[in-house]
Amino acid sequence: xxxxxxxxxxxxxxxxDHPMSDLLRIDRFPHVWCPTCGLGTVVxxxxxxxxxxxxxxxxxxxxxxxxxxxxxxxxxxxxDSFHTTHGRALPFATGLxxxxxxxxxxxxxxxxxxxxxxGNHLIHAARRNMDMVVIxxxxxxxxxxxxxxxxxxxxxxxxxxxxxxxxDPPFNLPxxxxxxxxxxxxxxxxxxxxxxxxxxxxxxxxxxxxxxxVISPCPTLYARLNNLGTGLDLMRFYHDNSEINNDADLKSLxxxxxxxxxxxxxxxxxxxxxxxxxxxxxxxxLGDKFIPYDLPDFPHISSNSDKExxxx
Amino acid sequence: xKPWQTPLxxxxxxxxxxxxxxxxxxxxxxxxxxxxxxxxxxEMSDEYNQKGYHPAFAAHEEKCINCDLCELICPEFAxxxxxxxxxxxxxxxxxxxxxxxxxxxxxxxxxxx
Numbered sequence: 001x002x003x004x005x006x007x008x009x010x011x012x013x014x015x016x017d018h019p020m021s022d023l024l025r026i027d028r029f030p031h032v033w034c035p036t037c038g039l040g041t042v043v044x045x046x047x048x049x050x051x052x053x054x055x056x057x058x059x060x061x062x063x064x065x066x067x068x069x070x071x072x073x074x075x076x077x078x079x080d081s082f083h084t085t086h087g088r089a090l091p092f093a094t095g096l097x098x099x100x101x102x103x104x105x106x107x108x109x110x111x112x113x114x115x116x117x118x119g120n121h122l123i124h125a126a127r128r129n130m131d132m133v134v135i136x137x138x139x140x141x142x143x144x145x146x147x148x149x150x151x152x153x154x155x156x157x158x159x160x161x162x163x164x165x166x167x168d169p170p171f172n173l174p175x176x177x178x179x180x181x182x183x184x185x186x187x188x189x190x191x192x193x194x195x196x197x198x199x200x201x202x203x204x205x206x207x208x209x210x211x212x213x214v215i216s217p218c219p220t221l222y223a224r225l226n227n228l229g230t231g232l233d234l235m236r237f238y239h240d241n242s243e244i245n246n247d248a249d250l251k252s253l254x255x256x257x258x259x260x261x262x263x264x265x266x267x268x269x270x271x272x273x274x275x276x277x278x279x280x281x282x283x284x285x286l287g288d289k290f291i292p293y294d295l296p297d298f299p300h301i302s303s304n305s306d307k308e309x310x311x312x
Numbered sequence: 313x314k315p316w317q318t319p320l321x322x323x324x325x326x327x328x329x330x331x332x333x334x335x336x337x338x339x340x341x342x343x344x345x346x347x348x349x350x351x352x353x354x355e356m357s358d359e360y361n362q363k364g365y366h367p368a369f370a371a372h373e374e375k376c377i378n379c380d381l382c383e384l385i386c387p388e389f390a391x392x393x394x395x396x397x398x399x400x401x402x403x404x405x406x407x408x409x410x411x412x413x414x415x416x417x418x419x420x421x422x423x424x425x
Contacts, residue, residue: 018335018392019383033387035340035365040387048384191348193384232343 020047023058025078032072036231038190038216042137043073045193046108049200056204062103064093066118069144069218070110070137077108087117090125093132101275101293104133104204111138111152112145115171119151126180126209128274133203133210136173139218140255147221154257158225173213175250178267183208185267187253189215189238192263199265208273215261226257330378331396332370338390339367345382345391351375354382 018024024047033039050058063081065074066089074081080103084092089109097105107114114122114136125132140157142148147160152173156165178185184203188196196214203210217223217234228234238261246264253262272280279292319325332353339361346354346368355371368391370376376393383392 018333018389020389024389030338030340030363030388036342036344037387040389041344041385044384044386044389191385193381197384232347235344235347 020044020051023047023050023078025076028076031076033069034220034231036217036219036235037069038139038214038218038231038235039070039073039137041190041193042070042135042196042214042216043076043108045197046073046106046135046200047077049197049204052197053201053204056104060103061106062093062096062100063106063108064089064096065107066109066113067144068110068113068142069139070108071113071144073108073137087113087119087121089113090118090121090132090134094121094125094128094130097130097132098274101131105131107132107134109134109136110143111136111140111171111173112142112150115173115176116151122177123180126177126182126211129181129183129209129271129277131207131209131273131275133200133212134177135200135212135214137214137216138173139216139222140170141218141222141225143218143221147225152255154255154259156257157222160221160225170255172251172254174211174253174266177209177211177213178250181209181271182211182267183269183271184210184212184265185250186211186265187213187215187261187263189242189261189263190217191235191238191242192244195244195263202268208271215255328378329374329396330376330380330393332373332376332382333392333394334368334370335390336367337362338388339365340388340390341365341367342387343368344385344387348385349382350379351377 031040050056050061058079061079063074063077063079064084065071066084067086071083074083082092089107093105093107096103114134138152140150140153141159142150149159149162149166151171153159153166154170155168158165174185174187184206186199188199199212203212215238217231219231219234223229223231223234228237241259242261242263244263246266248262248264248266250266255261282290283292340363341356343356346356353370353372353376354368356366357369358366361367378393378395380393
């Protein structure tokens, strides 16, 4: 036992440095997000959950994001990260997780990117049960392009392209992801930092398509166009109007304008991933001729001793 | 709320205490930490930082119980809490130093032997 090498730290850091500074590209700071925007909080939760899950090796994590305010997240995180074109974060992540099965792929992007322009990719990635984590930051609006109506904008909410109120019903994201076959579906707000962090820690150790919707305040466009105050007022609104119900009926999770937000972990099940199904099908057809791509179940988890701890 | 019975190990229990570090020039004055600190430790400052925002400051640091909520909720990565405990700081320092020394020492040991 005494032969075990001490854990290695990449570079020296003073004791008074921010504990997450190893995971961030500090040279790019301060970031572009507005004061009282919730996106920094979500990135903070993501980083903290990676820090506090010592089983997960940060060298085996890839962050992919698309275009938008949330798409900037990949640029601020010091992992293998990629900023793709609009809506194509999920196809890129699909390719990455297939070609490098030892990486845990995290897609960090916004509602406009994942659900509207990349909506088709979302449903098919969930249907195939690709092994990846999707963190979809929902701020109800296309914020970076000037506040246009998004598929998640609640009915009656104003945006710059619907100045008298939006007439369309919004997407119910947890229901959409769960009905397409996602194995983990949760919804939190930017205020539920501890639960969000715990949720991401759970998901990092899990196989399959995991979808976490995070409702985040947008002070500059959504709150301003709808006279909702600042982001801090929206956080107070989440505090008063969000309700945690893990057993909620997925159909009842619609978000109405100034209405209740039901949060919780709605789906958590195990089902074979794309690679499991592919191997099974080919073994069935080819028999002994088929040589599967041999990898442990949780390749991104650092050592065997840690893996045993998880099983216990 | 008073406990109905005094816990038997009450002498051994110690309320944790945190030391708050604020990177003033990174703060954008959003007020999340001030609003949601469970012990009302933080307050908004009247002074300006380099970017022209009013940063948060620890007004009642003695009340801090090292719960890390401000660290987790801060969107700017501008605030963090370390356990205000001599032992933990020594451990942290020792940890970093030994790792660095190990990488340097290993080849030198081989040469000397």
